[in-house]
Amino acid sequence: MKDIEVKFPLIEDISMEVAKKYGMIQPGESKTQSVRAVFFVDPNETVRAIIYYPLSLGRNFDELYRALIAMQTSDKFNVATPADWNPGDDVIVSPAGSCGVAEERMTSTEDLDCKDWFFCTKKLDKDLVLDSILKK
Template identity: 35%
Template sequence: MSDALQVKSGSLRIGDRTPDFEARTTHGPVKLSDYRGRWLIFFSHPADFTPVCTTEFVALARHQDKFEAMGCALLGLSVDSLYAHLAWVRAIEDRFEVKIPFPIVEDPSMAIGHAFGMIDENASDSAAMRTSYFIDPEGVIRATTCYPHNVGRSVDEMLRMLAALQLTDAQDVLTPEGWQPGDDVLAIPALSDQDISREEDWFCHLVKNP
């Protein structure tokens, strides 16, 4: 994890390039840069065998095919050891009859958590590690979400966010509040005085989804 350790602690922002790291996971050694060329959702959780995180992992596993169909990989992380990860994955499979198909990174020193700003540099535990990073194929952070330890993330919202990011990359449009794939989108507002005077809704104009 040498590359991660060289990064100054502090929250990474939208538009920042992610620091690379190499770490052990439930699927063997992984480098973050291995995911270049495709979308990635890199998400952290406070600890294994916690109830909220267990429900999230079960839901993510059951929606894995939807993320794959959108060209997006999933990568989890917590401060627990690889052995704890493996035991938790096995317990989830036994209890919920679902396999966890994506890797889970171990971060016992919290080096990655600090480097990514998932936790404050002075934090003594991982209670605040509930952040998700939506990373584009170039390794740039395009969106983030951060939840408290007692509120579960929505997998449907993660899929919606990913679809919106991919659409606005491919088309010169905006997505409105509550947008779902297939819904109408917003046109980029006109900038000329002529267009503004001609169109009453120039600043908020819905158009058909391309």
């Protein structure tokens, strides 16, 4: 690929120092090659997610992008995203903290789909998500 601007940091680890410190040498594969790993680090320098791939397995860049957008959506809108979530899919609203709040929540005018007091989902518009995350 040519003329691609990478807008995030990448680590080159020729000495294998980082790979050894983080236990990334795959047993039985090689003494000089590490697994392929993706570390999602937020602006506060907190590791939010790690995805490991053995040398023999290609990475799924659509899944990496999906995971990144899901984490950013969770942060921006104070929601959780279910398995296989993509922008435009329903999100999970955090459970209420007390029974009184739970009753209020079940009768709320907010557009929630509550299965019970502890599990509610809501629509989150795909364009709203992408516009606020990607700042088009």
